[in-house]
Amino acid sequence: MANPIHQFEITPIIPIHIGDLDLSFTNSALFMTVAVALSFAFFWVATRRVAVIPGRLQSIAELLYSFIANMIRDNAGKDGMKYFPFVLTLFLYVALGNMLGLLPYSFTFTSHILVTAALALVIFVGVTILGFARHGMGYFRMFFPEGAPLLTAPMLIPIEIISYLSRPFSLSVRLFANMTVGHIMLKVLAGFIISLGVFGIVPFAAVVGVTMLEIMIALIQAYVFTILTCIYLHDALHMH
Amino acid sequence: MSNQDRGSPDSSGGGQPDLADIDRRLKDLGHGAEEQSSATSAQSGGAGSGVGLGMRISVELVVTTAVGTGLGWLLDDVLGTRPLMLVIGLLLGGAAGVMNVYRVAQGLDDGVGLGRAMEHKRQDTPGRSGAGQAQAKEEGPNGG
Numbered sequence: 001m002a003n004p005i006h007q008f009e010i011t012p013i014i015p016i017h018i019g020d021l022d023l024s025f026t027n028s029a030l031f032m033t034v035a036v037a038l039s040f041a042f043f044w045v046a047t048r049r050v051a052v053i054p055g056r057l058q059s060i061a062e063l064l065y066s067f068i069a070n071m072i073r074d075n076a077g078k079d080g081m082k083y084f085p086f087v088l089t090l091f092l093y094v095a096l097g098n099m100l101g102l103l104p105y106s107f108t109f110t111s112h113i114l115v116t117a118a119l120a121l122v123i124f125v126g127v128t129i130l131g132f133a134r135h136g137m138g139y140f141r142m143f144f145p146e147g148a149p150l151l152t153a154p155m156l157i158p159i160e161i162i163s164y165l166s167r168p169f170s171l172s173v174r175l176f177a178n179m180t181v182g183h184i185m186l187k188v189l190a191g192f193i194i195s196l197g198v199f200g201i202v203p204f205a206a207v208v209g210v211t212m213l214e215i216m217i218a219l220i221q222a223y224v225f226t227i228l229t230c231i232y233l234h235d236a237l238h239m240h
Numbered sequence: 241m242s243n244q245d246r247g248s249p250d251s252s253g254g255g256q257p258d259l260a261d262i263d264r265r266l267k268d269l270g271h272g273a274e275e276q277s278s279a280t281s282a283q284s285g286g287a288g289s290g291v292g293l294g295m296r297i298s299v300e301l302v303v304t305t306a307v308g309t310g311l312g313w314l315l316d317d318v319l320g321t322r323p324l325m326l327v328i329g330l331l332l333g334g335a336a337g338v339m340n341v342y343r344v345a346q347g348l349d350d351g352v353g354l355g356r357a358m359e360h361k362r363q364d365t366p367g368r369s370g371a372g373q374a375q376a377k378e379e380g381p382n383g384g
Binding site: 078079081124155158159160162163165166169170173174176224 | 259304
């Protein structure tokens with residue numbers, strides 16, 4: 001049976017070594033480039049001929065725009081709209097990374113925790129800086145719930161700080177775990193198709209179902225990733 | 241959608257005239273489109289609720305406990321109190337993990353501060369929506 005972990009292996013396509021640094025252009029980097037190029041190409045084609053009555057591609061682009069715009073307005077408030085470009089980029093990058101990974105022979109760059117952790121850290125550090133820039137030292141008030149008895153502070157403040165610090169971890173682990181688990185499951189089930197011969201029809205049906213599930217999970221995880229970003233933005237913008 | 245500024249449709253808003261103006265024009269143009277898209281967004285949030293919620297809760301519990309323990313472990317290195325901070329960190333991390341799970345399960349947001357989040361839910365402030373509040377907000381434009 002094929003090794004189910006093999007698909008996550010990073011292989012250099014164009015080796016680039018600068019000193020001790022390995023800056024090779026890998027399959028992971030290739031698919032990141034493809035994701036970025038795809039979203040660029042899509043918006044370029046969709047907005048090439050902008051009409052009052054939108055065509056097919058233009059309506060998709062407009063739907064995407066209003067989907068993200070509504071998400072930000074609902075979760076981060078109106079002044080969160082300043083961060084619209086960032087949130088839309090994040091959504092497209094994660095969603096395309098998840099979806100491209102479902103194509104045969106492709107590579108899922110979101111299945112590497114280093115990639116998702118880098119994304120989550122950018123969000124976490126950015127939101128924290130934003131919070132301190134907007135509220136100064138008052139941002140620390142966030143760690144103590146209003147109305148709680150003062151005696152509980154020594155317990156509650158460490159708990160809230162841990163809860164705050166766990167954000168980038170849970171954000172990155174959730175995306176990475178969903179992608180990795182889904183792909184391993186697909187590979188293992190697909191391996192059974194060959195080894196079971198005629199009865200391989202049973203795992204084959206399962207693979208079809210799991211593929212559907214994976215498409216759904218790929219989009220939902222991208223959605224969850226971005227909506228949590230919006231919620232964190234809301235906390236930094238208006239910490240009540 | 242937030243409808244706190246719908247009462248005064250002619251005032252162009254004080255702080256951010258651009259966004260307020262665009263908002264107003266959007267509202268004039270089409271309620272239908274906005275309602276529809278907010279319905280789809282609520283739907284896609286609820287579609288994977290079984291798997292998604294289970295995954296979120298388990299990740300939240302494990303990760304938060306691990307972060308608390310790791311923090312204690314690091315503090316031990318700094319303070320030189322090897323087992324003490326680790327144990328305290330493990331307990332506090334577990335408490336934070338349970339708190340986060342409670343927050344997710346209750347449909348409160350992911351913000352820090354459980355007390356604040358519960359207060360928000362009670363007041364049902366516009367401009368912030370957990371899973372449960374998205375429903376309430378959808379009914380907003382219909383009423384107006």
